[in-house]
Amino acid sequence: MNYIALMNEVIDYIEENLNTAINIDELANRFCVSKYYFIRIFKAVTNYTVKEYVDKRRITEAAKELIKNKKNIIDIAFEFGYESHETFTRQFKRIFSITPMELKKKGAIIFGYEKIIIVERDFKNLNKDLVVDFxxxxxxxxxxxxxxxxxxxxxxxxxxxxxxxxxxxxxxxxxxxxxxxxxxxxxxxxxxxxxxxxxxxxxxxxxxxxxxxxxxxxxxxxxxxxxxxxxxxxxxxxxxxxxxxxxxxxxxxxxxxxxxxxxxxxxxxxxxxxxxxxxxxx
The missing domain is CATH 3.20.80.10 (Regulatory factor, effector binding domain)
Known part of the structure; x- marks a missing residue:
């Protein structure tokens, strides 16, 4: 299996659907891989779990919207799939150490998490896990x-x-x-x-x-x-x-x-x- 090509397709799909619900079962089925192998491959190639990657990318894009648009915070939260202002604020502060309101008021510069570059390298199985070859x-x-x-x-x-x-x-x-x-x-x-x-x-x-x-x-x-x-x-x-x-x-x-x-x-x-x-x- 070409892990790099597969993960490039997966990342492209996630990026196109950041404002919708994304779960591992759906991704594994879509790309015809068992859930068990999908989790192992995604973690090995990206060094993130699916949830970590989606959360950080989603909140980064939301932060960009906060800076450049005059939309209400709750509207941006809903746009990126968050169910409430509180959930959005809690996740935002966990990742950026400031609240959405503080960012909007100060217009601070943040270093978010951009779309990951999938690095081409070889992998091998080790201790029932998948790691980069060494x-x-x-x-x-x-x-x-x-x-x-x-x-x-x-x-x-x-x-x-x-x-x-x-x-x-x-x-x-x-x-x-x-x-x-x-x-x-x-x-x-x-x-x-x-x-x-x-x-x-x-x-x-x-x-x-x-x-x-x-x-x-x-x-x-x-x-x-x-x-x-x-x-x-x-x-x-x-x-x-x-x-x-x-x-x-x-x-x-x-x-x-x-x-x-x-x-x-x-x-x-x-x-x-x-x-x-x-x-x-x-």
Whole structure:
């Protein structure tokens, strides 16, 4: 079964029917899948339950209507399938931490939940569940040379600013030295919102760069994942995939000073494929 194609059809159907009642039995029947498998596939591919996805998309679209239209709150609530003002307000505040009235008065900017982008990747059955495909490997100590910056993983603009940082490193170092493999290391620097992002290549004795820093990643075991898309666009899906897979696989994250690192081979611009190494322990 092509899970990606199926879920793309399901998401399109949900998006076209956000203002009507949607339930799992109806969806499973419509797409000719048993309810049991439908629940597993939807959760694995989207990292949401059907109810979570529908609730967040419905309330996001309702919030947009509140901001741009002069309709009464109750009318918008009814339009999106809510039975009462109270139910709508309770759900709204649960997701956005403000009430519909507060949003309407202040015209606040909210970061809602847009239509999900279904990321193409492979899956496998594990412990009676469906998870994104991965391998467990053991790697020796890794010594890198590179440059460090910081970013806020909860801020889309901050994540977007990593792209020119990496592109500059590729231009200044990777291309000039014909280096075949680039590493991007993500680490939590014990700050609430700031993470470190170290873009690098493997240490070589014959390369001396006074403006580059060194990093040593200790020998350890990794869960290894492959993706074929711009990480900046799919980072939420990737992080949810990793967390869910680690839990289901009975592994645990190994705190060795980094969260994970990405490896980009020289054919990345042709394949759009990269590998993510997450330190784990059994």
């Amino acid at each position: 391998q467990v490997v053991h790697e020796k100590e890794l010594k890198l040379l590179g440059k460090m910056t910081q970013f806020d993983p909860s801020n889309e603009q901050s994540i977007a600013e990593l792209t020119p940082f990496v592109e500059s490193f590729v231009s200044d170092y990777i291309e000039k030295r014909n280096i075949c493999r680039m590493y991007n290391v993500v680490m939590n620097q014990n700050e609430i919102s700031q993470f470190g992002y170290f873009t690098a290549f493997k240490y070589q004795d014959n390369i001396q760069e006074v403006d580059l820093g060194e990093m040593v990643i200790q020998e350890t075991t990794y869960a290894v994942f492959k993706y074929r898309a711009d990480l900046g666009e799919i980072h939420r899906t990737v992080m949810n995939d990793i967390c869910r897979t680690i839990v289901i696989s009975d592994l645990s994250f190994n705190k060795i000073g980094i969260e994970f690192f990405l490896v980009f081979e020289e054919d990345y611009f042709e394949t759009n494929e990269y590998t993510i190494y997450v330190p784990v322990k059994k």
